Amino acid sequence: MILTGLTLRDFRTYHAAEVRLGPGLTVITGRNGAGKTNLLEAIYFACTARSCRTSNEREVVRFGAELTRLELTSEDALGRHEVTVGFKPGEAKRLKADGAAVDNLVGTGARPLVSVFLPDRLELVLGAPALRRAHLDQVVAALWPSRAGTRRSYSAALAQRNALLSSIRAGRASRASLPAWDAELARHGVALMADRAATVDRLRPRYAQHAQGLGLEGEVELRYRPRSTAATAEALAAELAERVDSDLERGFTGHGPHRDDLTFRREGRELRSYGSRGQQRLGLLALLLAEREELATEHGAAPLILLDDVMSELDATRRGRLVDLLRREGQAVITTTELEHVPGGKEPDVTWIEIVDGDVSPRRLASLGVVAQGAPTPGLGQDAA
CATH class of the missing domain: 1.20.1050.90 (RecF/RecN/SMC, N-terminal domain)
Structure with missing residues (x-):
């Protein structure tokens, strides 16, 4: 199963964003504090209905908002699937898989299995x-x-x-x-x-x-x-x-x-x-x-694998080995401050999403056929990538 897109509203620092991922390796770039980790967490939250960063899930709702909502689309041999996760602090999460309400996403065939690497992991x-x-x-x-x-x-x-x-x-x-x-x-x-x-x-x-x-x-x-x-x-x-x-x-x-x-x-x-x-x-x-x-x-x-800031402490040889493993099969998303830190990051089969001043920029994605847009509320503190 391939995750094709994510639409989110009022998640962390993002007011709204829509992102389409590539079927293989997707690289999310941006300066420290741009919101890369927030986007990665949103993908994980949409796949699992839980945060990979905090046990206090009130933190995932944008400051000043009442609730967050994420819509995930994926595809497999059976066609297109959709998962919706709605979360309002103090209330039970509202989950839907292919339009039907579910109690949890474990075993749900509408979303990919996912694993995540964060520095604090x-x-x-x-x-x-x-x-x-x-x-x-x-x-x-x-x-x-x-x-x-x-x-x-x-x-x-x-x-x-x-x-x-x-x-x-x-x-x-x-x-x-x-x-x-x-x-x-x-x-x-x-x-x-x-x-x-x-x-x-x-x-x-x-x-x-x-x-x-x-x-x-x-x-x-x-x-x-x-x-x-x-x-x-x-x-x-x-x-x-x-x-x-x-x-x-x-x-x-x-x-x-x-x-x-x-x-x-x-x-x-x-x-x-x-x-x-x-x-x-x-x-x-x-x-x-x-x-x-x-x-x-x-x-x-x-499974989909999410890797946050994994390249910063690897030398060039190890970076190359890791990217070779990730590109061998399956779908992966990597965040990094510089695209050059990902060997082969400019290859045609690699999807590149750039976050500039908190916006998920579509400017450099047009040639790759990827559309993404979003705008977190300005002036709010960003999480370090």
């Missing part, structure tokens, strides 16, 4: 294990949509077991009910661990290949690190039962897949602790490219 490498677990579970759901419920079922069972532990501590319940919740938690937990392990096994060789292709030297490895060694639900339930006393003491479940981690390693050491910022950046890029390739193998088409 290095937290996926540097941050807490919870970030990596959540990301891994998103990849599981993208590979096998029918398995997306496993994580939710495990989380629900974990919440119930923790509530029971709290009641037992307070003297409002007995330990007699714990074995049943141990069994329920273990049943979903073993399935969750199996999905995570299978996903990392599939990603591992591609991750190593892309890391080396981008110039991350040395032996690199992506490794799933589960907290439990159990291979069956019965074995995991037994591990939980052995730790009941310590769980009661702390008041929550301290063992299980909710304590798993995903590690990026180079020469046997974690990039999180021993890698340079450049190596960590390459490790994250390699992961996103590996996921994109694996999803393309599973679903027959590569």
